[in-house]
Amino acid sequence: MIHDPYIVPPLPASWPYEPGRPLRPLGCRVNLELPGLGGGWRVCTPGGQLIEGETFPLEGAFGRGGILRVGDFVMRPYRRGGLLRHLNERTYRTHLRFAAEHAVHRGLWEAGFPTVEPLGYAWRPSGFGVEGVLFTRFAQGEAWPRRWDLSAGRAKDIQHAISSLCTWGLWSPDLNATNILLPPDGGALILDWDRAGFEPGGVDLGPRYRRRLERSLTKLGAPAEALAVIGSAPLP
Template sequence: MIHDPYIVPPLPASWPYEPGRPLRPLGCRVNLDLPGFGSGWRVCTPGGQLIAGEAVPLEGAFGRGGILRVGDLVLRPYRRGGLLRHLNERTYRTHLRFAAEHAVHRGLWEAGFPTVEPLGYAWRPNGLGVEGVLFTRLAEGEAWPRRWDLSRERATDIRQAITSLCDWGLWSPDLNATNILLPPQGGALILDWDRARFMLNGTDLWPRYRQRLERSLRKLGAPTEAMAVTGSAPLP
């Protein structure tokens, strides 16, 4: 059997979240203006919804820059990290990377996983490839590194979310502290599913996630108690 890492598999029996209603299928429109990003975009949104309004920088956002807000929408341009960004910051071979992220993100949202609502993506030719922008619904809250204080309930919520990803076999290489959002009413939302993919059955993902998140926490200078989410420190 051929394994496709972007086809959403059935939920595991241990899934702790209540699945929601399916999102509307995407409709694509061509040669559109995108607020803050100029013209010539192929825009794929639920039902082909247009995006219009004033674009302003998203306050408090981590990332590689250029994240904008239009009303209750967040527009995140795709930017490369690492050393490659010095040679090619925003051009990708095809739009399939953007479509793959949306497919995984959509599967998570419809499964009731604690994340922001995915609302599509856009792409346009750039050089020898394409550049892209991801759309999500704005969610209130602060990125975890903006407020390291962590209650027992909040730490448990983050750990449960990561454990659920492991049980479902979803590996997200960009899971780090800056992609964990703390809403004011409690809980935690996990952001950014670029390059996330479903692994073969039986893959033990917890050591990978633990290593990835702890490296992020150390790099950001997190207090020791933040390690409670990986089990490397006592719960608050």
């Protein structure tokens, strides 16, 4: 059997979250303008909803810049990281990477996992490929590195969410401390599912997530208490 990492598998029997109501199917409109990003976009949103209004930079957001808020919509343009960004910052071969992220993100939201609501994506021709934008629902909160001090309950929420990803077999290679949002009323939301995909059964993802977050926390100069949340000690 061929394994497709972007097909959302059935929930495991031990899934701890209550599944939510399915989202509306996406409707796509062509040659639209996105506020602050110009025209020529193919926009896919629930029911083909238009995105209109004044744009504002999303305050407090980490990332490679250009994240905008329009009403309840957050627009995150796709940007490459690493050394490749110096050669090709925003052009991708096809739109399938954007569609795949939305599919995984949608599956998580409908499963009741603590994340922001996915609202679609858009793309337009750029050079020999396409550039893209991801849409999510705005959620109040601070990124974990903005406030390292966590209550015991909040720390358990983060541990619980990562453990649940391992149980379902979902590997998110871009999971950084900056992608953990702390809402004002408690809990923790996990953001950014670019390149995330479901692994074949039996893969132990716990050590991989621990190493990934350990690198992120160490790079950010996190205190020992933050490393303890993921079961790590400060690196020498």
